[in-house]
Amino acid sequence: MTGTPETHDAWIASRRGRRFATRWVPPGGEASRSPIVLLHDSLGCVALWRAFPAMLAAASGREVIAYDRLGFGCSAPYPGRLPLGFIADEAETFHELREHFGLARFVALGHSVGGAMAAEIAGRHADGCEALITVAAQASIEPRTLAGIREAEQAFQSPGAMARLAKHHGDKAEWVLRAWVDTWHSEDFADWTLDSALPRVTCPTLAIHGEHDEYGSLAQPERIAGGVAGPTKMAILPCGHVPHRECPERLIAALLPFLAGPGSA
Structure with a gap:
């Protein structure tokens, strides 16, 4: 597949506030092939996928859709503190995105905590999810998970760090950082795992790390x-933790055979 995908921005209506999304439509892409929906990480947003969605759309011939969760990027602020059930909650509101884009079938691809959300979505939207791809996803909380978050929190005290985060999240940047750090270090979140969600996933799954x-x-x-x-x-x-920025070509090379293989979307 060659050529530059067209990009189209959209706003998804929600009772809690509008969410922002972008579509990458490859020239000559096959409309019959299910779109790939991207779910971002704890500090992420549409813009922080950088060149990866366009690369993936061009290489796969599939439409790619990425959206900002409520409280992130260009989407509306989150109404209050992030609840401890936020990972499973994303599967509950995913129907709004499906309805907006008319997604009868789709592939769910999530990075980091977005991978955990993608797993929840794959199980709860089994009628439409043809394949699940997790990239650097967490299925449980390890000591290195918490240590890495604390190290990143310290890095945000350096000059200009919060300004760089605000470039993508605006005046929501402080909420974004605290939602990540405080939620994952909460004693009430310490026993979280994906174990109850995973058995509901019946579609083909590719776990990348x-x-x-x-x-x-x-x-x-x-x-x-x-x-x-x-x-x-x-x-x-x-x-490391961000393959779509560290080695996007290798990541796409791992994705394409899976997407084209027997039993996949």
């Missing part, structure tokens, strides 16, 4: 692959 991931060991993709009910594959990449 970086061998040098600073927020989770290889036990994370192993737990995902071992917990889902559908067929699974794993791919370990020579990178």
Whole structure:
């Protein structure tokens, strides 16, 4: 597939506030192939996927959709504190995105906590989710997860760090940082796992992880692959926590055979 995908911005109506989304439509793409929906990480947004969505759309021939969760990026502020059930909650509001874009079928691809959300969505929207892809996802909380978050929190005290976060989240930047740090370090969140969600995932699953991931060991993709009910594959990449920025070509190379393989979308 060659050519530059067209981009189209959209606003998704929600009773709690509008959410922002962008679509990448590849030239000559096959309309019959299910779109890929991207779910961002704890500090992420549409813009922080950077060039990856366009690269993925061009390489796969599929439409790619990314959206800002409520409280992030260009979407409306979150109404209050982030609840401890926020990962499972995303599957409850995902129907709004499906209705807006008319997604009868789709592939869910999530990075970091977005991968956990993608797993919840794959299970609760099994009527439409044809494949699940998790990238550097957490399935449980490890000591290195908490240590990595604390280290990142300290880095945000350096000059200009919060300004860079605000560039993407505006005046919501402080809420975004505190929602990440405080939620994951909450005693009430300490026992969180994806274990109850994974058996509901019956579609093909690809669990991707970086061998040098600073927020989770290889036990994370192993737990995902071992917990889902559908067929699974794993791919370990020579990178850290953000493959779509550290080695996007390798990430796409791992995705394409899975998307084209038997039993996948």
